Amino acid sequence: MSAADAVTDSLKRMRAEFGDVPGGRPADYIPQLGLADPDAFGLALVSMDGHRYSAGEAEVPFTIQSVSKPFIYALALSVLGLDEVSRWVGAEPSGDAFNAISLEPGTGRPANAMVNAGAIVTTALIPDAPDEPAFERILHCLGRFAGRELDVDEEVFTSEAMTGDRNRALAYLIRATGTMPVDPVLAVDRYFRQCAVRVTALDLATMAATLAYGGVNPVTREQVVPAEVAARVLAVMATCGMYDGSGEWLLRIGLPAKSGVSGGLIAVGPARFGLATYSPPLDTSGNSVRGQAALRALSERYGLHLMLNPALPGSTVSLVTTADDLPSAPSAEHERVLHEQVGVVAAQGAIDFTAAERVLYALDESGPDGGSVVLDLHDVTVVDSVALSMLHIGLGRLSADGRRAAVVDPRGLLGPTETARKGTGQDLPRYATREAAVEGCAKALAGED
Numbered sequence: 338m339s340a341a342d343a344v345t346d347s348l349k350r351m352r353a354e355f356g357d358v359p360g361g362r363p364a365d366y367i368p369q370l371g372l373a374d375p376d377a378f379g380l381a382l383v384s385m386d387g388h389r390y391s392a393g394e395a396e397v398p399f400t401i402q403s404v405s406k407p408f409i410y411a412l413a414l415s416v417l418g419l420d421e422v423s424r425w426v427g428a429e430p431s432g433d434a435f436n437a438i439s440l441e442p443g444t445g446r447p448a449n450a451m452v453n454a455g456a457i458v459t460t461a462l463i464p465d466a467p468d469e470p471a472f473e474r475i476l477h478c479l480g481r482f483a484g485r486e487l488d489v490d491e492e493v494f495t496s497e498a499m500t501g502d503r504n505r506a507l508a509y510l511i512r513a514t515g516t517m518p519v520d521p522v523l524a525v526d527r528y529f530r531q532c533a534v535r536v537t538a539l540d541l542a543t544m545a546a547t548l549a550y551g552g553v554n555p556v557t558r559e560q561v562v563p564a565e566v567a568a569r570v571l572a573v574m575a576t577c578g579m580y581d582g583s584g585e586w587l588l589r590i591g592l593p594a595k596s597g598v599s600g601g602l603i604a605v606g607p608a609r610f611g612l613a614t615y616s617p618p619l620d621t622s623g624n625s626v627r628g629q630a631a632l633r634a635l636s637e638r639y640g641l642h643l644m645l646n647p648a649l650p651g652s653t654v655s656l657v658t659t660a661d662d663l664p665s666a667p668s669a670e671h672e673r674v675l676h677e678q679v680g681v682v683a684a685q686g687a688i689d690f691t692a693a694e695r696v697l698y699a700l701d702e703s704g705p706d707g708g709s710v711v712l713d714l715h716d717v718t719v720v721d722s723v724a725l726s727m728l729h730i731g732l733g734r735l736s737a738d739g740r741r742a743a744v745v746d747p748r749g750l751l752g753p754t755e756t757a758r759k760g761t762g763q764d765l766p767r768y769a770t771r772e773a774a775v776e777g778c779a780k781a782l783a784g785e786d
């Protein structure tokens with residue numbers, strides 16, 4: 338037993354609670370999928386630290402089917418860029434079933450890359466690399482998202498190839514509108530292979546977590562796609578990932594998601610977690626019945642809705658002071674200066690745009706006008722590039738207003754002094770400890786007095 342088993346326990350509870358939700362049946366239009374065990378039910382969660390939790394049949398292999406679509410869209414965006422991909426595939430919810438003929442009037446572009454029409458085109462857009470044919474590239478990309486080498490279930494592939502006339506027809510129709518980059522037969526063959534790649538719920542949760550973590554696989558730590566690509570894929574998943582049920586899903590569950598006809602389902606909590614379920618019985622839209630029920634309950638009970646972001650007061654600035662908590666000074670005069678004129682702002686954790694605004698506001702509130710302020714970054718773990726330039730500009734403005742600033746920056750988070758100088762127009766004194774910084778400010782003030 339370990340403390341983190343509490344997370345596993347909640348997945349197990351979901352499995353017990355929703356394991357016999359009735360309704361739905363495994364897809365059988367691909368005959369091989371009809372053989373799936375309808376009672377298999379696996380759940381998995383992967384955190385941004387790469388911690389993996391699972392319950393039930395989370396390591397039972399099944400074919401990825403449409404859950405591959407966001408990842409191949411990610412590959413296409415990384416290789417070709419958004420503008421080029423958008424010439425071929427749109428990003429509007431189709432409001433139609435996954436296998437609908439949803440082509441944009443006028444251009445003939447498929448509505449989005451999450452429905453079959455758009456996914457077939459997206460797959461067809463992936464070019465051969467000098468050392469890797471297109472399908473190998475697709476397979477490797479899926480494997481990097483999953484953090485292990487994946488393979489193709491040849492039986493499912495053959496089963497779909499023999500019965501997939503609707504997708505073949507779709508591909509021909511797209512070619513007729515002029516938006517199919519390769520031969521339709523080749524495109525569909527590659528797409529069927531991609532759909533037949535074998536994964537487990539744990540793999541899918543890792544793949545979802547990679548999208549959540551800005552394109553970095555949190556288990557292997559590999560940057561699989563750039564952060565901007567991951568963000569765009571999540572945007573399309575949020576609006577189009579659940580086919581004609583996408584709006585309702587975003588409304589109620591509030592997580593970018595993608596389902597597949599073999600019973601896989603992923604949901605992404607950006608910067609928080611990747612979730613996946615596997616349960617073959619599907620509703621009429623082609624989404625896993627139990628998977629949806631479990632994810633809905635998880636989202637509601639644990640407050641995971643994307644738009645539900647209660648701000649955490651006190652999470653960035655841990656101290657704003659003008660006089661308290663300062664070390665005693667060697668002389669009475671020194672102490673007076675210290676207490677009256679040196680403020681301290683201590684920040685903690687990761688500093689992004691939102692956190693930087695809090696820090697800058699606290700700097701203004703701290704200390705008297707004309708006094709000094711010490712910005713203590715000792716407990717700050719990371720400053721992103723946006724926050725970095727905000728801090729430099731803010732500190733520069735302080736000194737332009739006649740307030741002396743010093744920073745406690747033992748790990749050099751504000752960058753080399755030269756960079757800081759360029760940003761702030763001043764030589765910002767750096768100290769290793771808060772005591773030294775306060776002392777330094779007080780001495781400087783006393784010297785000026």
Ligand SMILES: NC(=O)CC[C@H](N)C(=O)O
Pocket residue numbers: 402403404435436453497504529532596597598599623
């Ligand atoms: N929604 C899905 O998972 C569909 C994938 C399946 N291979 C098809 O094209 O029909």
